[in-house]
Amino acid sequence: MPRRLHRITSTRLTPARLTSTRLTPARLTSARPTSPRPTGGEHADRATQSGRAARVLAAGTLVASALAVAPGAAADSGMRDVLVVGNSQAGTVSFVDGRTFANLGSIDVVPDLAQRMFEIDINPVWLAGYQAVKAVEGGDRFVDDATVSPDGHTLYVSRGNLDDVAAFDLATHTELWHTRLAGFHADHAALSPDGTRYVVSATTAQEAQVVDTANGAVVGSFATGTYPHQNDYSADGAYIYNSSIGITSLPQSLEWAKGSFQLTKVDARTLQVVQTWEFPHGIRPNEIAADGHTFYADLSYLNGFVKYDLSTSKILNTVQMPYASGGNTMKPDNYPKNSAHHGLALSGDGSKLCDVGTIDDYTAIVATAGLTTSGMVAYPAGALPYWGQTSVDGRYCFVSLSNRGEVSVVDYTTATEVARVPVGAFPQRERIAKIASSVVGDLNP
Template sequence: MRTPRGRRLSRLGAIGAAVLVALGVVPAGSAVAEVRRDVMFVGNNWDGTVDLLDAEHFGKYQRIDVVPDLAQRLAEMTPDEHAAMLVIRNTAGEGHDQLVDDIAVAPDGRTVYVSRPSLGDVSAFEIGTGRQVWRTEVSGYRSDHMALSPDGSRLAVSATTANVVDVLDPATGSVVASFPTGDFPHENRYSADGRTLYNATIGRVIMPDEPALDGLKGNRWLTIVDTASMAVTDVIDFGVGIRPFLVLPDGRTMYAQLSFHHGFIEYDLAEKRITRTVHLPLSEEAKKLRRDEYPLDSAHHGLAINGDNTKLCDAGTVSDYAAIISLPGLTTDALVPTGKKPYWAATTPNRQYCMLSNSDSDDVSIVDFAGRRELARVPVGDHPQRVRGYAVPTDVLK
């Protein structure tokens, strides 16, 4: 974690490096010019754009168009691909095409990878120029959540209609492995050492939400994979959709949001059991919602953790708040009001703040873990969804 003095030095270093490059004393991209800034990447799902925000002062950098090839893709689609796109538009898309779901950034901070659900693919773009580098179709018809391995060598992508996770080589976009999951694979997470990959499934969320018909939603599993062999080592049947989740560095403690649940659970992966359940309050508006009015079965959708693993940030999606929870006691510090329908939560690179994407009010909320308050609310594009934080070279920022 950088101190205020360290941040000042970083800014001074950025200014000095820019001057040296401008004067031609050193070439762009050289070691002395490789000063980085902490940046939050916000995917605007219905716009097909990614906004770059300063993670310390919350100002805006550039916006990247991540569907520059949209017309070409539409022209190349087969009839069944067009039909799948229409289904996505009328279900998960709420009448809109889903053009950017998840985001990952290469370790060198110069390339961003984007999953594009309605186009059924993943594409890579240069951050500095916006140039499209490669495009790869996933299995089935829809791409969803992604995870980049800690060393940047593998990119795991949920292929939701095929019930598999495709694993790509980020350098080329080629699919190098695949493994089966439950129904509608959702979030992927690598362990800190990169040796384990976790995939959670949410079930067929477009099926009826009547409890008596719950079995129609299919298998809602946590699939655990050894990344060296890409073999499935364990499958845990949760029996309910697993929304955003976190696994602590001990490899045993998991915090997970579940479909329709207002709050989250603590889960012991070794004993395969729920150890504690956190129930969080509903807003007056949320109390009026029918079960089938929850957005894709989500009551709470977004979970982040601070730098020393002592605070959780839980996105109260249908209640419009961020809950700050202390660990290990699981006590509620505060309910912080946000914009409308916070649908994701991510920790900033300095690990001090939680950024939530407010998908209905088209802005993001920045909440201070320690101060338990909203520091800023920044407008972004149409229907922000996934938010991710990275350190990127200053020379790619505009």
């Protein structure tokens, strides 16, 4: 029988000085506004977004707060397994218990929004870039990616349209530092296994930048394909993999002009490019299997995914997934930033793929052995499922439902949804991490 679904409930920066700003408690007092500056017109009304996020969180508060954490839920003493969810419109990061799926609370990651917008407004170059990126994104996206330090005390966030990276103390919610990146958009990021480096795609600058997590200083960079997107460290931390999506603002008819769609392998120590692979379309969410050469990827405009062999540089299989009613009638130029499917994850044992049908409002569980679909979870029309992430125990796929402010929990074995967790406004990226148990009580309910 299918399982029952549970609802769980400043130093001023200039273009020439792309340096980090370390905030002391005294400067935080003067720099942080009591409420974000309402900007109107071109700027998003963050008060409205925050109110929406609060209502979504409140919907699950009673049930979530009633859930007891199972004994041994944390794998390490004093640490709690969590799913880190970036609520991009709300400017918050939510923490979902990685085993019970209870929403533990959130943290505001744009407390300095008014100051950052002031810095952008008075710089014509930054302002033009900000407005251009906002138009492509369809509005403000204050959180692109987020994760937590290995000791569970520090949160690192790439802040999308603000084009910077920031660090926060999880106990006090103090902003420790923020660093503006090159170009105009801070995209997907990856934390090194030892927690000392945070790699972020500086999308419009056509490079990935490496940030020292101790102080926010940019300590290196490497060239990528056009519009770098996802970053991942290999399990041993020796390599960084970066994939590019091309210029998404151009129509499909001009795909030839979008630039290079490239997977780049980089030596994590020297930041020298080791190898590159070219793809026929933009590389969206992707996974490298445990064998180190089997590569699965969603591609721009493809309603499905590909299986690729990195050792031979060949596409082995192109898996076409069925269109749902909405996706069947949608024109490719209306796909969200060229993505038909935008979410891919591997089960813990590597036997199943979680493929997220963004335009189709479903999640499909696919066997890696024969690439056959074992089941699908359908969502309400317009839910916009947008990312997939495997749980710490490898049994579940977490899928962000951006337009619903929720995370769907899908069982790999049964291909059924077992929980739906309210988070914040427009959740996108999700990451598995551990936080110190001592900071859980400091999260905003």
